[in-house]
Amino acid sequence: QDNIEKATFMKVYLISQGRLSLMNLSAVIDPVAGYHHQENILWMLLHSFYHSRIVSHENTGVLKRMDWLLDLMGYIRNLAYKSTPLENVDLQECIDFLLWVFAASVVAWADHGAPLLIGLSADWSPWKHQTLLLELSEDHIGKHPADKFAVQETLTLFPRSISLLLAKDPWKEQTQKFIDWLISMMESPQEALSKFSTDLLKGRIFLTGSL
Structure with a gap:
């Protein structure tokens, strides 16, 4: 577990700083x-999304972030419709996780208010130094009550955040793609969506008129 989290942290940190492409x-x-x-x-990932927005680098620019998010949406849809095979992972659990990743990226990229509200920081350094020294404890990263709160609150903030995101350039040019994707996900095979995923998508579908 510790090795998985250390490796993941190092990669998302490098991506957030523009040292690796978002496609990674x-x-x-x-x-x-x-x-x-x-x-x-x-x-x-939530921290990485936020930092990729506030760091000025060609690899983390808004068009790169938008392309990545559209690719993620397509990947989730393909999994739901089983046009992309999935091995050794429960389909519903995988889609639950990926939709939560989607929600986290939207919250991190929509405005500056939501990330601050859930306690995201512009400073990676305490975590970075611990990780580089291989002292990152499994009891630390992501397990503080404030960290858990931040992750959970992305679900609450998601409907408002996606409206804010799609109200600004260049995201608003993709509004119809987002609406079509949300509808196609709701129409996906029943076995693909858990109650968690259905509730998350329904919360956004009911507000599509505000887009």
């Missing part, structure tokens, strides 16, 4: 889709 996030996310401490991973 897919290689980070896929192996942990069936990981049993997903909230720890989600906390790391």
Whole structure:
């Protein structure tokens, strides 16, 4: 467990700083889709998303972030419709995790208020130094009550955040793609969506008129 979390942290940190392409996030996310401490991973990803926004680098620019998110949406849809095979991971659990990743990225990228509200910091350094020294404890990362709160609150903030995100350039040009994707996900085979995923998507579907 500790090694998985250390490796994941190092990769998402490098991605958030622009030292690796955002497309490398897919290689980070896929192996942990069936990981049993997903909230720890989600906390790391949430910070990575936020920092990729506030760091000025060509690899983390808004168009790169938008392309990555659209790719993630397509990947989730393909999994739900079983056009992309999935091995050794429960389909519903995988989609639950990926939709939570989707929600976390939207909350981190929509505005500056939501990340601050859930306690995200512009400072990676305490975690970075611990990780580089290989002293990152499994009792620390993502397990503080404030970290768990931040991860859980992405679900609460998601409906408002996606409206804010799609109200600004260049995201608003993709509004119809987001709506079509949300609807197609709700129409996906029943066995693909858990109650968690259905509730998350329904919460957004009911507000599509505000987009």
